[in-house]
Every structure is written in structure tokens, then in C-alpha cells.
Amino acid sequence: MIATAELESAIRTAIPVQHLEIIDQSNGCGENYAVLVVSEAFEGKTTLARHRYINELLRDQIALMHAFSQKSLTPKQYQEYLAKNAGAA
Template sequence: MAMPAAEIESLITAALPDAQVTITDLAGDGDHYAAHVVSSAFVGKSRVAQHKLVYEALGGRMGGVLHALQLTTAVPN
């Protein structure tokens, strides 16, 4: 079951409204993506805490509808 990149971006921006999200389909199959997320919500948080915020935004879809997500996060410049 594939998940469109636009849906991933929508879920993340719903939870992190100021997020700048770049999604790349790594395998062309709708199951393996890379996401780069920049948000002020990450300021002062560890990388693990930043990633947790993104995974929470996906609402439990990781490992089910969304098979793999290579995630990088950053704070705005």
C-alpha cells in the first residue's frame, strides 16, 4: 500500500505549521521516501526529539502505510 508524498507533507505541516518539507521518493514505489524538515519547533530539541515530533505527525503510519522514511531535520537559519 503506497502513500503519496503530498500526504506525508500535508501530515507534517498540519502538525508543524511553519515546517518547510522536502520529500523525495527514493525507490519510485511510494513506500520509500526521504524527508527533510525544517521547523522552529525543533529549536532546543535533540535530534531524537525532533524526529519524534515528525513521526508523531505521521500518526502511526510508519511501518504500515509508509514503509521507510529517511529523515533529516533542522532548525531555520
Template sequence: MFRKSFLKIANVLTLRSFTAKPGPIGTEITEILTKELAPVHLEVIDSSNGSESHFRVLIVSEKFNNLPLIKCHRLVTDLVKTKIDSGAVHAFSVETLTPNKWKPEKE
């Protein structure tokens, strides 16, 4: 259910957030995940209509190969833990995929 609704939102919006320009928190999350996980595809969506308190992340990375789903999610969440612990980010949803699992979906 999450994947279908998430992908519908992502397909409708070609931007990385609901706002015209990603805010500082969304930008920082994007930079951290890009630096640490070298994603093939990354979508950081501010689902709080610009207040940057709720984020949905779809990330496709080779680093997820041979890892169980829970470890992939922990890897991503641990990278933005300071934002979550500080209260800057209230809700953080993650969908992680390997490039092999993502390719059929993007076609």
C-alpha cells in the same frame, strides 16, 4: 554521509519526488507535516521511484528549537506513524534542522 547524499539528490531534483507529480502518500505526508510543524523548508522525496514505499524527508522548523535530535525525529515520525504502521510506507528517513542550522547550508 546521509546529509551530503540527501542534499545532492535534493539539489539535483527540484521536485518533491522522483516522479513528475507527487503521489497520494507523498502528498499526504507533505500536508500533515506542513499543518503540524509549519516548516520553513520541507522536502518529501519518494526514493522508491514512484512506488511511494520509501521516503526521505528534510524538514526545517522552529518547532525543533531547544529539542534534542531524537525528539525532533520522533515528532516527525509520530506524525506519519499510521502510514508506517499500515505498511504503506516501508522506509522513512528523516533529517530535521532548526532554521538557524539550516541557513548556512542553504547558502
């Protein structure tokens, strides 16, 4: 079982994080996580490059999971994401 704190620590240690959400979608068994990472470290990087970076960063933890999904956004993209979702509510 992977703990949310373990994922958070790995991400926060590697990059400056403006916002981080880690959601255990497996009803507490730690086998299915979704993460939303907002960092200026993603500026100028493609979505694929961002995902590869996070996947590599969490390689050992992801290997123990059944499923893993992520959103990796720049601060500007996150503001757009919040505005879009606020309009949909």
C-alpha cells in the same frame, strides 16, 4: 501506497514549516521516503526528540512504508546545512 501530498499535509498541519522536501526514493511506488523538515518548532529540542515527533506524527503512513528517513532542522541549522553543501559542490 503513500502519496507525497499526504505526508506534506500531515507535517504542515502539525507544525509551522519554513522548508519541506519530500523525496520518493522508491521509483514512484511510495514505499521509501526521505524528508527534510525545517521548522522553528524544533528550536531547543534534541535531534532524537525531533525525530520522535515526526515519526509519531507520521506513524500511520510510516507503518505502510518499507523505509523512511528524515532530517529535522531548525532554520539556523538549515542555513548551515546549505552553506556546507554549497561548499561541497
